[in-house]
Amino acid sequence: MTQFAHPVLDGVPTGLLVAGEWVTTGRTLDVRDPATGGVLASVADATVGEAIDAVAAAHTAFPGWAGTAPRLRAEILRCAYEIMAAEQQQCARLIALENGKAWADAMAEAAYAAEFFRWFSEEASRIVGDFRLAPNADKTIIVDHRPMGVAYMTTPWNFPAAMATRKLAPALAAGCTAVLKPAKETPLTALWVAEVLQRAGVPRGVVNVVTTSDPGGQSAAVLADERVSTLSFTGSTYVGKLLLEKTGQRALPASMELGGNAPLLVLEGADLDTAVEGAMVAKMRNGGSACTAANRFYIHESLAEPFATEFERALAGLRVGPGIDPTNDLGALVSTAERDKILDLLSAAEDEGGRVATTSRVPEEGAFMAPCLVRGVEHGQTLTRQEIFGPVAPIVTFETTDQAVAMADDSQYGLISYVFAPDSGTGMRVAQRMESGMVAVNRGTASDPAAPFGGMKESGLGREGGFAGIHEYLETQYIAVDL
Known part of the structure; x- marks a missing residue:
């Protein structure tokens, strides 16, 4: 052996x-x-x-x-x-x-x-x-x-x-x-x-x-x-x-x-705790290195600041370290090259006016990266166009549901979308407008071996x-x- x-x-x-x-x-x-x-x-x-x-x-x-x-x-x-x-x-x-x-x-x-x-x-x-x-x-x-x-x-x-x-x-x-x-x-x-x-x-x-x-x-x-x-x-x-x-x-x-570029929508009247909990799952599953990971966060203006505050607090509670240690919540990226690609995206976001909040301490050696929340992002900027594939969450605000759906669908990708709504009926109506092969309503994951996994457009x-x-x-x- x-x-x-x-x-x-x-x-x-x-x-x-x-x-x-x-x-x-x-x-x-x-x-x-x-x-x-x-x-x-x-x-x-x-x-x-x-x-x-x-x-x-x-x-x-x-x-x-x-x-x-x-x-x-x-x-x-x-x-x-x-x-x-x-x-x-x-x-x-x-x-x-x-x-x-x-x-x-x-x-x-x-x-x-x-x-x-x-x-x-x-x-x-x-x-x-x-x-x-x-x-x-x-x-x-x-x-x-x-x-x-x-x-x-x-x-x-x-x-x-x-x-x-x-x-x-x-x-x-x-x-x-x-x-x-x-x-x-x-x-x-x-x-x-x-x-x-x-x-x-x-x-x-x-x-x-x-x-x-x-x-x-x-x-x-x-x-x-x-x-x-x-x-x-x-x-x-x-x-x-x-x-x-x-x-x-x-x-x-x-x-x-x-590829994917999954939008996550938090509509007016959505339950804040449910949205933050779901966003943590949608973003942080596999440390964000997933084609299904929430990539763009569109939050109604009435919830944008409380959502960002609570989401940042939840990210800060993650312990970062080697994945083989069960006490760690977030492991390493697959390589330092992958980490550096994400750091380049963050640098571009800062050049465009984004405000990056780094939430955790990470080991000095290894391909580790602290979760980041980025405020002040506008739709169409780098973080909304690129698949991040890591623990970075850009926040974009919107005024109307029509505006949110239009921004969410404005992508060459259409793998999965996430919708957090005040009730299932509202969530379903918005889900049917999403140009993606899968939609999760008021939950942070949709994958299941018993369900058809796949996307629309270039996904x-x-x-x-x-x-x-x-x-x-x-x-x-x-x-x-x-x-």
Whole structure:
């Protein structure tokens, strides 16, 4: 058994998973703890050739897996759920160490990630088709769904377990095989998830994992391979568009969960305590490093100052430190480079007249950043146009609900919005005006494995989770027959 710098990592795979075997390579990629900057482990760094080997393995395994009874696929996924639920703390430790997030967030992600295996274990045998007489009675219409084939999946660093299971679970439930490329910053959790699936009984070659320091080169080669049938990508809109150019050359189906710039509206008459509590969840989940994180705070002028005061007080109550320590409320960002990008945004905000209030003390070493509240921000300025991806909350005031909705919808993104209203009816009416794929009303979170996750506009294509999630990996076939 390999010995690592941290005992939690003992036994965690570090090779590529290809055709059911853990494969070492001539090159390695260091995985660092953002709380200390130290190296946690070194994982295999795949070449393009090794990625294509993974595609070949998935292609070979596909007919057998597609022909496996849905009930058996369901039982394997259910077993994977039970393993992850039993080993939630091990998963959380991996997340906290390589991603940096706080222990509570890591535990929540581990539980959330496992739920995708449970949900799609239940969906595997419930793929509904259609059988009906045509309106002119000349034939019977039969509509069936069948697995696409090899699915290429690429996941980001901010939710290393949940983004992997949110793709793997529906693909396997549908009967597809997979080649997963996790982010180079956080590969250990994804490798552990793959090892869980092996223990659950997934056959050789059905799940393959290739870690690499050259994601662009690998993805270009894999997507050009005719044995690959679909792409599932979570990441920035910029990279997503580049990948769509690649998939467009083959008319390859693709599902895209891209960037966000979530508005949070606090309407006139909204309960202040509910709004502040919800805002803390919406902003500070994963330390703000989430595509669903509230990014722009539009507060009615009658509530703006009391909301800002109470929100700042709540932020100041957060203890910042290494995520592996359960007493800390906010961990490190994934890297000092990510932290510095956010500091540059704050500098631009100050140049535009924003007043930055830093609320907490942070450790001197590591990729830590104190939560910040920024007053005096105008709609259209830097912090309302850029996805911050960190613990920064810009406050913009408004006079009328129409004005708030117009500012909220004035974005190229449309992933999620948050609305805090005096009552559910008002909140629902405003929610239906929001140009976003998801809206949370009087609450700070909406994500659920049983619900369709995805956005409008440049926030993505397709949906993950819910009844819709499995159909991203299924082809629809219509058969006309004279019975």
